[in-house]
Amino acid sequence: MATATKTQQAPILNTNEPDKEETKTIYSIEDFNLWYGNDQALYEVQMDIPENRVTAIIGPSGCGKSTFIKSLNRMVELVPSVKMSGKIQYKEKDIFDPKYKVEDLRTDVGMVFQNPNPFPKSIYENVVYGPKTHGIKKKSILNEIVEKSLRGAALWDEVKDRLNENAFGLSGGQQQRLCIARCLAIEPDVILMDEPTSALDPISTSKIEELVQTLKKDYSIAIVTHNMQQAARISDKTAFFLNGEVIEYNNTDNLFSNPDDRRTEDYITGRFG
Numbered sequence: 001m002a003t004a005t006k007t008q009q010a011p012i013l014n015t016n017e018p019d020k021e022e023t024k025t026i027y028s029i030e031d032f033n034l035w036y037g038n039d040q041a042l043y044e045v046q047m048d049i050p051e052n053r054v055t056a057i058i059g060p061s062g063c064g065k066s067t068f069i070k071s072l073n074r075m076v077e078l079v080p081s082v083k084m085s086g087k088i089q090y091k092e093k094d095i096f097d098p099k100y101k102v103e104d105l106r107t108d109v110g111m112v113f114q115n116p117n118p119f120p121k122s123i124y125e126n127v128v129y130g131p132k133t134h135g136i137k138k139k140s141i142l143n144e145i146v147e148k149s150l151r152g153a154a155l156w157d158e159v160k161d162r163l164n165e166n167a168f169g170l171s172g173g174q175q176q177r178l179c180i181a182r183c184l185a186i187e188p189d190v191i192l193m194d195e196p197t198s199a200l201d202p203i204s205t206s207k208i209e210e211l212v213q214t215l216k217k218d219y220s221i222a223i224v225t226h227n228m229q230q231a232a233r234i235s236d237k238t239a240f241f242l243n244g245e246v247i248e249y250n251n252t253d254n255l256f257s258n259p260d261d262r263r264t265e266d267y268i269t270g271r272f273g
């Protein structure tokens with residue numbers, strides 16, 4: 001007699017070492033609400049983001065992940081109808097304080113987007129774009145920045161002999177690492193990543209995942225991802241968003257192995273989303 005077998009979900013494994021050290025908080029978010037016109041997209045968000053760690057933001061489509069991450073460097077305000085209330089502190093500075101210039105915030109906090117978006121310029125010019133905007137002109141310094149940033153983004157060896165070629169000649173995965181290099185060139189402390197691998201093949205994805213693990217030694221990283229295995233593989237903390245609320249925020253291994261909230265459990269076991 002045939003025995004019925006239950007379809008089993010692959011277990012989500014977190015291979016990160018448990019966080020034993022005390023970490024500093026780089027972002028502190030309190031009672032943060034955001035509206036697009038009259039539609040509220042974020043509700044009473046309360047979260048501390050740790051320094052030199054990877055924090056994943058997960059949740060179903062439309063739950064406010066991108067809105068949240070774009071609030072952290074005030075990019076969300078490019079939408080004219082946006083209104084906000086509550087507090088976001090970056091290194092104990094109020095990011096909405098008029099004395100803290102948005103340009104300075106965005107120098108401290110770089111961003112990498114879903115689709116690789118290099119400028120239609122050479123690889124070299126892509127990397128030096130930010131530093132040049134900040135007034136750095138000396139060729140020897142720019143050369144150093146290019147090498148350091150491309151090495152930091154694990155791209156140097158692949159492109160060092162064709163720095164003057166157009167960035168559009170690179171593969172999608174290389175273009176995304178170039179965008180990371182462009183971000184590193186402005187020497188941020190934080191890197192925000194909005195689904196950085198969703199347009200990439202599995203090999204390019206795993207390169208970016210490895211890179212994220214390396215980068216956290218020097219940077220604090222917040223990453224939006226639809227891919228729960230990815231969140232489990234690369235993050236130290238995970239926040240689960242649903243309908244604009246943070247339902248659960250915990251160490252990644254706890255959140256995936258022993259969620260506190262039924263809705264988190266339903267989401268990570270694939271019952272919805």
Ligand SMILES: Nc1ncnc2c1ncn2[C@@H]1O[C@H](COP(=O)(O)OP(=O)(O)OP(=O)(O)O)[C@@H](O)[C@H]1O
Pocket residue numbers: 036041059060061062063064065066067068079
């Ligand atoms: N520019 C905008 N104008 C008006 N409403 C917006 C705008 N951007 C997002 N929204 C709304 O805010 C809510 C949250 O959207 P957001 O893009 O932050 O979600 P998300 O979790 O990142 O979704 P996805 O996973 O599909 O990218 C949604 O209801 C969305 O329709």
